[in-house]
Amino acid sequence: MKPVRWGIVGTGRMACVLAREITAMQPDAAVLEAVASRQMPTARAFSQQYGAARCFDDFRALAKDPGIDALYIATPHTAHRECMLEAAAAGKAVLCEKPFTINAVEAQSVIQAAQRGGAFLMEAMWSRFLPAIAEVRSLVASGAIGQVQMMVGGGAFIPDRGADHYLLNRALGGGVLLDAGVYLLSLTSMLLGPPTRIQATGRIGPTGVDEQDAILLEHAGGATALLYVSLHARRSPDLEILGDAGRLRIGAPVFKPTRLTLWDKDGAESVRDFPIQGSGYGYQLLEVHEALRAGRRESPIMPLRETLSIMHTMDTIRRQIGLTYPGE
Numbered sequence: 390m391k392p393v394r395w396g397i398v399g400t401g402r403m404a405c406v407l408a409r410e411i412t413a414m415q416p417d418a419a420v421l422e423a424v425a426s427r428q429m430p431t432a433r434a435f436s437q438q439y440g441a442a443r444c445f446d447d448f449r450a451l452a453k454d455p456g457i458d459a460l461y462i463a464t465p466h467t468a469h470r471e472c473m474l475e476a477a478a479a480g481k482a483v484l485c486e487k488p489f490t491i492n493a494v495e496a497q498s499v500i501q502a503a504q505r506g507g508a509f510l511m512e513a514m515w516s517r518f519l520p521a522i523a524e525v526r527s528l529v530a531s532g533a534i535g536q537v538q539m540m541v542g543g544g545a546f547i548p549d550r551g552a553d554h555y556l557l558n559r560a561l562g563g564g565v566l567l568d569a570g571v572y573l574l575s576l577t578s579m580l581l582g583p584p585t586r587i588q589a590t591g592r593i594g595p596t597g598v599d600e601q602d603a604i605l606l607e608h609a610g611g612a613t614a615l616l617y618v619s620l621h622a623r624r625s626p627d628l629e630i631l632g633d634a635g636r637l638r639i640g641a642p643v644f645k646p647t648r649l650t651l652w653d654k655d656g657a658e659s660v661r662d663f664p665i666q667g668s669g670y671g672y673q674l675l676e677v678h679e680a681l682r683a684g685r686r687e688s689p690i691m692p693l694r695e696t697l698s699i700m701h702t703m704d705t706i707r708r709q710i711g712l713t714y715p716g717e
């Protein structure tokens with residue numbers, strides 16, 4: 390079996406996590422071939438640390454490298470689009486961090502470019518590939534809680550990063566919606582599809598990004614979702630799915646759950662644990678590898694139409710809470 394030859398764009402926190410996951414894989418499954426940073430010394434240090442053969446000080450050079458099959462993009466949100474366009478032009482497969490882009494217009498342009506180039510493209514919504522979330526899909530599809538009527542969840546954390554970090558930096562697409570809210574919206578989208586009505590309220594902080602949002606979604610068939618995210622309190626995020634014949638709780642943290650609690654129609658409770666291998670970020674890599682070997686251009690578990698629809702939902706929420714990004 391020929392290994393998937395990965396190139397990583399960025400040398401920050403997520404780039405390190407995924408570099409460790411790739412290098413921990415069997416050498417016939419995946420190899421970390423190259424890295425791109427904005428500065429050569431950083432790229433060189435990263436490539437030495439993780440054993441990548443080549444390094445670049447420009448993501449364009451990495452995208453054009455004929456020795457790369459797939460790019461993992463781990464730069465701030467605002468940098469995703471340009472990098473994905475470059476990869477699409479070079480016909481390279483892409484796994485791009487969440488949020489996929491800043492808005493739906495950007496997402497649409499990237500998806501069209503990848504489709505023109507015929508290359509695989511996927512949002513790195515890693516939670517969808519974890520064992521617990523796979524079980525959520527299976528339980529709901531099998532009718533274990535009946536018809537889903539409501540989804541209720543959220544979480545809060547107080548950031549330990551400064552105003553220059555992308556989380557609070559408007560120029561880099563900051564704000565809690567795109568950073569954390571996207572996980573909750575992805576889960577509601579996975580089970581209920583795109584919302585038919587969206588109502589949101591939010592608080593914009595001193596750096597010009599949203600620091601707290603409350604979101605109400607309506608879906609075809611009448612199901613609703615009540616979601617919140619905040620940077621002003623502390624609560625590890627969880628989510629409950631209420632059906633007309635039972636209830637399912639995805640334990641905290643909802644983006645990396647290991648425990649599901651199911652209540653049947655009589656209220657009987659069962660708790661099951663779903664251990665995660667490694668950091669948990671490796672499952673999405675396996676999905677990419679399988680897709681590439683099968684010649685697929687997208688993942689049936691994280692399809693591009695859903696990535697686009699989630700971006701549309703976030704655009705609507707941002708319009709309602711009064712958050713725009715530079716250039717919009």
Ligand SMILES: NC(=O)c1ccc[n+]([C@@H]2O[C@H](COP(=O)([O-])OP(=O)(O)OC[C@H]3O[C@@H](n4cnc5c(N)ncnc54)[C@H](OP(=O)(O)O)[C@@H]3O)[C@@H](O)[C@H]2O)c1
Pocket residue numbers: 398399400401402403404425426427428431432462463464465466468486487488513515555561568
């Ligand atoms: N899936 C998850 O669980 C998860 C968790 C956290 C973050 N993320 C996502 O992953 C992406 C990266 O997050 P991170 O936490 O890894 O960020 P980070 O630690 O700040 O690293 C981002 C890297 O991007 C590069 N970069 C390129 N343009 C940049 C710019 N204008 N400003 C700053 N850095 C720039 C930098 O590498 P060079 O200096 O080498 O160019 C930097 O090290 C974000 O989109 C974020 O939403 C996902």
